[in-house]
Amino acid sequence: MESIFGISLDTYLIAVGTMAVLIVLILLYIAIRNPLLVRLGARNFTRRKSQTVLILIGLMLSTLIISAALVTGDTVGQSITNRIYTSLGSIDIIVGPDEEKIEGIRSIKASDLSVIREELREDLRVDGVAAVLQVDVPAANQQARLSDPRAYLIGVIPDEIRKFKQLELSDGEVLDPGILNSGGVVVSERLAESINLSAGDAVTLFVENTPHQFLVAAIVRDNGLTAKDQAGPESKPGGGVMMLLEDALTLSGWEGPNILVISTSGGVRNDLEIVDTISGEVEALIESSNLSVEVIENKKDLVAIGSLVGSVFVSFFIIFGLFSIAAGLMLIFLTFVMLAAERRSEMGMARAVGMKRLHLTQAFIAEGMLYNVGSALVGAALGVLVAWLMITLLGFIFASFGTEITLNVNPRALALAYLVGIVLTFVTVAFSSWRAANLNIVRSIRDIPEPDLLQRDLGGFRELLRSTWSVACRVIWLVIGFALTISLVGFVISAVQLFSIFGGQIGAAIGVTLGLSGVILIVYFVRKLFDYAHGKISLVRLISRPIDKLNAWSNTHRSGAGWAVWMIILGSLGVYLGGWGANAVVPSWIGPQLWSYTTGTTLIIFSLGILAVYFGAPPRLSFTSVGLIAVWLWLLPLPFTIFPGFPETANGWDDPIQGIFSLFGLGHEPIEGNFEMFFVSGVAVTAASIFVVVYNATLLLAPLNLVRNVFKGVMPAVRIAIAYPLANRFRTAMTLAMFTLVVFGLVVLSILNHNFSQVFAGEEAQAGFDIAIEGNSSNRIKGIDLALTNSEFMDKKLLGEGITSISSLRSATGFLTGIDGTDTRDGLYSVQGMDQSFISTNELKLLTRAKGYDSDEAVFAALAASSRYAIIDESRLKDGSNVFGEPLSENSFRIERTLADIDSSGWEPVAVAVMDPFTGLEQEFEIIGFISSTSTQIRREWSALFVSEQSVDDVFSGGYKDMFYVVATENTDVIELANAIESGLLEQGVQAVSIRKEVDESASQNAAFSALFEGFTALGLIVGIAALGVISFRTVAERRQQIGMLRAIGFRSRLIGLSFFLESSFIAITGILLGLGLGYAISYNILTSPEFAAAGLESNFDVPWLRILVFIGAAYLASSLMTLIPARAASKVPVAEALRYSG
Incomplete structure (x- = not known):
């Protein structure tokens, strides 16, 4: 595997490696400039070993996910490449x-x-x-x-x-x-x-x-x-x-x-560039000499396909792993928030004796990087283990395709995973450290809460403008810093190009060394310059002092309302570019794109809640309202719509913004979304639902009061279990988000995989037949009934009692051309000639029919009555989907119309001409139906243009091969009958298979892939479990004095332990239920959407409850076990010792 998302692996390594070098330089600077800060971080690293282990587990997961994805993709790509080399020799x-x-x-x-x-x-x-x-x-x-x-x-x-x-x-x-x-x-x-x-x-x-x-x-x-x-x-x-x-x-x-x-x-493993060069020369020779041949394939292209397959696997695993990566980054942030809360008084005293905010940030960064380096290393190594487990499962799947999968660990991929893990963790740690160091000295020493930045200041709108400008200043400096970093990265990458001057690996090494030396010198002289700026160089001092003053002013006017204004600006920009971006000069990944449109809408909704609180609205009402609105928006369509006169949709989702703008004739074009919406929707609905839960969880106490007499012995523990998490909403919200996000992804993935398997493995895949008999082009069978009857090896009793009917197709390859103005891409495509038995017996499902045909039966009646009519599989449409329908050649036939174009107002029959490329004979047909992909996913030959048997005889002289289809009697053993037919026609070289068996095997392979992806996604639950463990251990230490007070007023140790256990269970169960409910709702909307039905993928919406319950049950059980140890420790805290505890 040489590329990911179309970008070279070496490019990733150079970019991420340069960032890692910059991180190392920052750490070296901290260590040399302030070694005390590093010692402080190292001391905290070893103080609480159990907490350190839990933090390492959470921090390593992002690296583990990336490492496992890269190693698995590289293994698949390498295995397929090896197969190609072995095959071609x-x-x-x-x-x-x-x-x-x-x-x-x-x-x-x-x-x-x-x-x-x-x-x-x-x-x-x-x-x-x-x-x-x-x-x-x-x-x-x-x-x-x-x-x-x-x-x-x-x-x-x-x-x-x-x-x-x-x-x-x-x-x-x-x-x-x-x-x-x-x-x-x-x-x-x-x-x-x-x-x-x-x-x-x-x-x-x-x-x-x-x-x-x-x-x-x-x-x-x-x-x-x-x-x-x-x-x-x-x-x-x-x-x-x-x-x-x-x-x-x-x-x-x-x-x-x-x-x-x-x-x-x-x-065998020669220079592929030579292969490509000679292949190009042969193609040029063919063109210049007008030869009747073409280059069918070359080894370089096939090897590239193998690498592409590996890259596709990496892409899928990374997309499915984004939930776990996001949860891991949230755990890092939460960990440092808790560490800052624990050391708040300590940090306040450090600030009081002269330590600056920057020093506190550097101390936290030093500690965080101690966690980071070790956890990334462990994560990369464990990623190989996870990859080995996935490769073992993939080996069984690929064995059915004749490919052997063996683990292949690419050192470059492993290094990339390690470096990406370090960089991601460092960025999160740096932001968390900066946030933790932003504290007031007096409030920290007295352990008084910081003021709520969302509350309205005396300045009103004037202060809002100041806060908005404050945020702008911070963002400007952030952008300048980012641009400087990118410039330095570009400097190093340019230095790497010096290999062209020096030549070879030595030249590349010299280039890298020079580049890094340049970075070190730049950082050194910039630092020296600012050191002199405060004493000797007045010109630079004039520049640096305004920056310091501006930063101080910005800190004075900090407010969440300023961020809200910028969220509205960015959200509006996202909505415009996402919905109307086709008219703007922006990259295609921004607009028009569904993720940009919906993310912008969600940001605007959240910012309105922040501004409402700023101007005096109750926080519960404000954030509950915006949370419910956001959830409502993402869970559209509902059984009703607020714009009944304007049912326009954005990819099947009712769109209020589109409805409003459509009132004024300003609606946007249909918006495209892809796999990224899986992750974007999960983050959005998770954030919205968390707002609702954390501000309304106290309402749970009301129904509990109704049964307080029944559970009066444990009601105090229940009240404490709900009250304490809500006392620290931010911490609770982060932990809930981790659980909800991962469970959401797992539920959606499980339901979609299960229902897709049901759709494509249903009765429609058999098209009404039980056995497919593939004839041989060298031994054509003129009458299969007679051949079976005359075969001395055929079981005559089984033949007479086991078969209801036998139908046939005659296969050919024709050159299809659109006529009468039909917009087509002319080219080759498979043609199948149906006999009358096939026309009357088959149960192929039609996705759409031409005007004048109200049912599938009417279409097949027309096919039986006239040879001028035809049907074709839906893959020939511009947006059609069929795994077999699209040959690798770009010269294949296609109708340049989408399903929406055809279904918008009905459609007239599509006129095409079919020519035998060998003889030049031609016949015209009218396509009056498109076959649904649910009927063509198993049998390859059903992805074709279906015409009458007589037409294939006339145009293609009978075609090149026969296919026969058997409908067996009700109680017949289909596999036994297929084996008997194959044995009876041994000399003719036929191959008879049970179609139901093929369907089941395909479903089994799909189920194996589904289990693989779901298991990979479920790794994120480890983060939630680790987060609960970290919180549980920290709450015991934080609430030691409160525990003593509770014991002093009569709480038994057993009740104390129960309250801690219920507290963790409250968070875990709430997160699981949120993820389950939201995932269920999103999945239901997708599977019951008009687009899903229009594509012929009608589903009964079946939920694989057993599979889901196993995942979430295991997650809850593990989280419960993780909280038992701290709960038990809390219950055994001595009363007198706890009351004397001062933190």
Whole structure:
């Protein structure tokens, strides 16, 4: 894996590494300038070992998530890449017929072969060029009565493939291809294992239903030359039978080879740039010589696809891990808030004797980085362990695709995870330290609370303006500092480029050294400059003194209301750019984007609550109102709308802002959202719901009073358990947010995965059939009923009693062109010819129908009545979705219209012309229906243009392959019937499978992936558990004197312990219930949205309660165990000692 989100791994390493170096320089500066501050931090690190362990657990999780994601993605990418190298071997470029130019023949012209061979003959970069024939031919071991319909007939010229060294025996010895000259054949291991062949046995190949027997000369390993390409889309590729090209052409009836393979210098893992260069030269030769061939694939592109798959896995894991990363960063912030509260008096006294706020910040940073360095290291290492567990599960999934997954730890990825963990934690620690150091000396020493920055000052609107300008000053200096940091990073990155001057790794090392030296010198001289500024250089002093004065003024006029004004400004900007950003010059990731639009709206709502409190409104009323409004906004649509006359939506969500602006004709275009909305929605609804809960939790005491006589023995403990968390709303809100955020992500992911599996693994995936029989292109079956009846190996009783009907499709590949003004991208696509039985029997679900067709039955009745009508799968629409429907080639056919365009006001039939690229024969059709993806996700051949069987006969001369579909009787064992059909038609080389079994296997694979992603997301619950542990340990120390007072007035030790346990349980249960409720609501809205239904993905909204309850039950149990130790410690505090405790 070389890139993440399209950016090179080296770029990430250089950028993050430079930031890490800057962090180290800051720490070195603190250590050299003020070593006492470092000693203070180190002392706190070792004072409470149990608390230190809990903090380390919370801090390491962000690094663990990133490390596990990177290692897993790198392993997947590397494993797929290894599979590609193993499969292709020395083959680097494959050239095949260009189906748009082949003019009636399916093989490569001899003249085209001659041109390419002549061009590459003297090229020293090319090791070999070989013409090869590869044709599907069923193979059988008649003695063992075993067959494999997926076998490959491979024809080669021994002298041409000798340089490829592809014929490897099981012990690694390379077999001389001259062995084929003796008349024998070489069989690949996969085929030999499938039909139990050994060297010296006879293998039978069936062509045009005629058996041909050959002697097996040797068994060789599978690769791109001796078997079907493992790197292709086939989940279970077949093995091969290799013989002389001349014999293969005679046997198959082909006129010549159908591929040309090229090997470049350097062996199997050669220089991919050479491969790319030669591939480009071959393409240029084809273009200039007007050859009827094209480069089908080259090794560099396939390896890049493998790396891309790894990057996709990293992207998914990081997106799903964002909840855990966010929870981890909140835990870091909460930890330092609690540490600051614990040492408040101590810090006040330190400030009183001359220590500055900057010194306190530096002391906290030093302590935090002691936690950071160790936790990031542990997190990176444990990330490898988590990755190993995920790779073990992925190994079972990928095994079904013929790919072996083995753990691969890339040192660069591990280093990146470690550095990112350090940088993220440092930024959070630095902000937390700055916040903790912002205290009043007198209030800190007397342990008096700081004033509420949200309360209205005497200045009213005037003070609000001052506070807004104060915030602006802080933001300006922050931006200047950030710009300076980025400039320094850019300086280092530019220095790295000096390798082009010095050359090689030594040059790169020199460049990095010079760059870092430059940073150190800049930091040193800037510091010296400011030191002199206070004494010697009057000009610089004139500059620095106004900055100091401005900072002091800014501190004097601090207020949360100033931040609220800027939140409104930023929120309004986000709404405009997100909704109407298409008209603005902004990056595409900002506008028009749903995340920017909805985030801006949420910021505006929250800021209104802050301003309401500033101007005297009750905090409970203000924050409850804005919380409920924000939750309402995110949980739209409800059963009603406040704008019934304007039902416009933004991607299916009722949009009040759009409704208001639409009244004046100023509505925006539809907004696009993607996976990021999963995280954005979770953060927004979590924050909104936390506002509501922390300001209204006291209302829970009212219903408890109704049952106080029943639980009168524990009611005091219950009241304390609710009262104490609400006495410190910020701490409680942060802990609730951690639990809620992760549970929300887990619930949404679980419900969506479960329902998607239900949709795509339902009855619609079978389309009304039980068994699919895949015919062989070399052995066409003219009448399958007759063939089964005449087969001496077919169970006649099972044939007579087990089958209701057999339908057929005839497969072809056509060139589709839009006619009569149809907006299409003309190109190749699969065409299936339906017989009358298929038309009347199938239960394919149509996503949408043309005007005049009120039901699916009406569409299929038209198909049965006339051969001019057709239907096609929905992937051919511009926004269609189908895993099989979109070939890798950009030349495939597509209708340049979206589903919304078609469904907006009904649609007329789509006129297309279908041409056989081999013969030029053509016929016109009218598409009157689009097949839903729920019916095409299992059977690959159903992603096609469906026409009548007669049309395929007329245009494509019957197509190249037959597919048959069986409807079994009710009590028939479908798998037994499929095996009987395959055995009965062994000579024809058919493959019969249970469609229900395929559906179940697909559902099983999806379930495994779902479990993997859900387990990864559930790691964030560790953060919530660790947070409860930290809070529980700290509350015992903070409330030691209160515990003594409670004991003195009659509270038993058991009741004290119960109150602490219930306090933690109150936070954990509230967070779990919030996450569960919000996740349920968001999932329900998604699965019942009009877009979901319009896409044919109708769901009954089934909730996997067992899976969810297991996750949250385990989380609550772990959090309860985490709080038992401090609760027990609290219950055993001696009364007299606790009363004398002074902190």
